[in-house]
Amino acid sequence: MSSGPRVAGRPVEDPDVASVVCDAEMIEGALETLAVLIVSQLKDFSVFVPVATGAMTFASDLTRQCYVTQRVVRDDVVRTYARPVIACATCASYGDGTSSEGAKVDVRAPGAEVVRGRKVVILEDIIDSGRTAMALAKVLYEQGAEEVALIALMDKRERRDPEATKYFEEKNMKIACAFLCPDEFVVGYGLDYQGKYRDLPFVGILKPEIFAGEGGEK
């Protein structure tokens, strides 16, 4: 599978990005690794729930990579891979504005008819405090999901809310993240600043002067 847009093999840069955290090639490798994990170890998880808007790019590429992987890798384990239903959730944080500290999360999950009795994988572009994934997992369980797992491209583990960590542990949730993310303001590959930069084919650290004075998070 292609890693995405290229111009004659030249590295793509953006003037607002200070440094690249994961380039397109690294993301491509991560997608292949995560797809193998999903079609082998999560093969009976039959509902994928990308968290809009940030996870759309990741989910679009990962779900297609899962399809390719399960078609190409022919063994008994992969042959039993469930053809997934893909249905987005939207999760909006609200609290003190610029930071997700102490914020509540308003969740709109797919309907219970999609989720009930099924094993569900949440797809996140980034886990930061973990409150979004926790709130969504709670709703999915309330809707009757048999089990909820969590797959993310980026993990800002040092910023995790202990309550989220405790919840994930109590539920014994299967969690896989491709990259540990530095505690910097990262954009690209779905991650935004004020709705922009989601189209970058890589993840990078936004130059501080772009968000100076706004106390931006993530």
Ligand SMILES: O=P(O)(O)OC[C@H]1O[C@H](OP(=O)(O)OP(=O)(O)O)[C@H](O)[C@@H]1O
């Ligand atoms: O672990 P948390 O601290 O909850 O943060 C992670 C969430 O934050 C981002 O979404 P955001 O609220 O920025 O909206 P977006 O998806 O529209 O970009 C990201 O896409 C995750 O869903």
